[in-house]
Amino acid sequence: MGDGDVMAAPAAALKPAKLRIADVALRFTPRRGAPVTALDRISLDVRDQEFSVIVGPSGCGKTSLLRLVAGLIEPSEGAIWLDDKRVTGPGRDRGMVFQSYTLFPWLTVQQNVEFGLKVAGMPLRQRHDISRRFILQVGLEGFEEHYPRQLSGGMMQRVALARALANDPALLLMDEPFGALDSQTRSLMQELLLDIWQQSSKTVLFITHDIDESILLGDHVYVMTARPGRIKEMVEIDLPRPRHVDMLTSPAFMALKRHIMRSIHEEAVRSFASGEA
Amino acid sequence: MASFLDAYTAPKKDIPRRAYLTVSTLVGVMIVVVWCALSYGELVRGDFLPTPGAVVGAAISGAGDGSLQENTLVSVIEIMSGFIIASILSVPLGILMGSFKVVEAAIEPVTNFVRYLPVSALIPLLILWIGIGIEEKITVIFIGTFFQQLILIADVSRGVSKDLLDVSYTLGATRRTVVWRVLIPATMPGVMDTLRITLGWAWTYLVVAELVAANKGLGYFILNSMRGLFTDQIFLGIIVIGLLGLLTDQAFKLLRNRMLPWATAT
Ligand SMILES: Nc1ncnc2c1ncn2[C@@H]1O[C@H](COP(=O)(O)OP(=O)(O)O)[C@@H](O)[C@H]1O
């Protein structure tokens, strides 16, 4: 019995990491001038079905970190593991939604969503079934034949999300996907994403510089330092699920927000004093 | 009047299509009116500025003996051959040059060198190498357009968003797929625009091509008319070139909007 208790307590912590970022550093070496350290000894674990959020000031290396996980760039030091397989390049097991609009302008909404499936050689019928499901899920039924230039910014990001999900990736990477949207649309998109995540129980690594967004969405919020980017602290978000935008004003939410703001502010002051910002 | 001025002097503001066409037509009519006044009113000597009637006369006699059609056909064949050969080579090469540094390193320096050479300076050499047949004319037009196209299309290719390629990789695309299914389609609007612009330039090389050792073509027709001071024929040649240029430009515009309905129209 006593043994059982000992085993039960750390069970959650022992749940193996889905994504493991181990001592990763990233340096850019420009043709002229000194090398820039964008990321310095980053380590973090994301467990299966977790929603992890990274928050930090702009220029701290958030996008670079996500591109490393996506395999689009290689770390200067350290390694990244997904399901115990080392990441060596991009692949369909890591879907990504970019900060910029990245729909293929020459493809319709439906063709965009089916791009990954088509590239993988999936037959037409099966492709249609899957794209119909995800177009429905992001609320774009009736827009299947539209081209991206006929869509609003929010709609384009919904298509991008559906396109990433259609591949059924093990990990969903999102780089400030709602950063360019107006605040009303952003709230709607956050709720949509929470809905989808709740249903699909995907593992998500989400990046933002918006503290409200990080608390509303995340199970954990990692606070990053200004350049060179490091993980300063991890904040556990113990707000109940399902979450709603009206939680933004609850005392528990405010307390978390105050904590994260202080943490980021400290960091900003430090880098300001050392002349880096 | 005040509200009229107010509505039509706002920068970048659309005006009704009727108003647009009216202004265009008015300017066209005004040019003809001034031309008539100057020529029929004998304010300018007849061998300097022909009357519209004389130009129409030259057109009728040229069409009557078939020389106008023949000269036009020869020029169109020269231009189209030079332009099409240049485009077939410059489009793939330009796309590669803008997206693969190795290709850029290999051909950009040479291209920039040749690009600034006046084509007319090469004509003696071309005659020596190729002779004075139609091949030489086609080559002049080819050289005049190819290198410009190459640089412009490389720029289009360079301008394709890197995120667009990266997102394709994260969706499982291989390099080959990314080139064929993403990079190339993404360049198409820019490529069509480049072709449209450079086709206009190809027309401007026509007279240069037919400057020396030609005995047919609109450029030759214009130069030959100058020797006899037949200004009505010179005008006829210029007007035909202008109209053909306008026609091909409109055709290209139509083609682009038809072929690329997903791109914003020009
Ligand atoms: N390809 C690159 N070459 C050189 N420096 C880069 C490159 N990409 C990013 N950086 C630098 O790395 C730092 C982090 O960039 P980024 O990851 O885009 O930050 P964030 O997404 O947090 O705003 C920035 O200072 C940026 O200038």
Ligand SMILES: [Mg+2]
């Ligand atoms: Mg960024």
